[in-house]
Amino acid sequence: MPVINGISKPAGVRCVQLDDANLCRIFGQPERPAVCGQLQPAADMCGANQAHALHYLHQLERATCPTAKSG
Numbered sequence: 140m141p142v143i144n145g146i147s148k149p150a151g152v153r154c155v156q157l158d159d160a161n162l163c164r165i166f167g168q169p170e171r172p173a174v175c176g177q178l179q180p181a182a183d184m185c186g187a188n189q190a191h192a193l194h195y196l197h198q199l200e201r202a203t204c205p206t207a208k209s210g
């Protein structure tokens with residue numbers, strides 16, 4: 140399974156920095172990976188609810204997985 144650079148976790152695995160309310164424990168702190176700050180939210184990514192955002196995220200993971208088979 141590929142590892143996301145800067146976060147040191149496999150794709151599809153919940154980040155250890157997420158708290159029970161799905162908020163980042165290290166937001167605004169220097170140890171937060173640069174890749175997290177570079178990701179800009181967008182309406183098509185976030186949608187109207189968490190289900191939409193998770194579906195979008197799973198689609199991104201599938202689309203960028205180097206071991207996924209196309210077709």
Ligand code: SF4
Nearest residue numbers: 154156157163172175
């Ligand atoms: S912003 Fe980055 S470090 Fe914070 S919870 Fe999300 S993936 Fe983890």
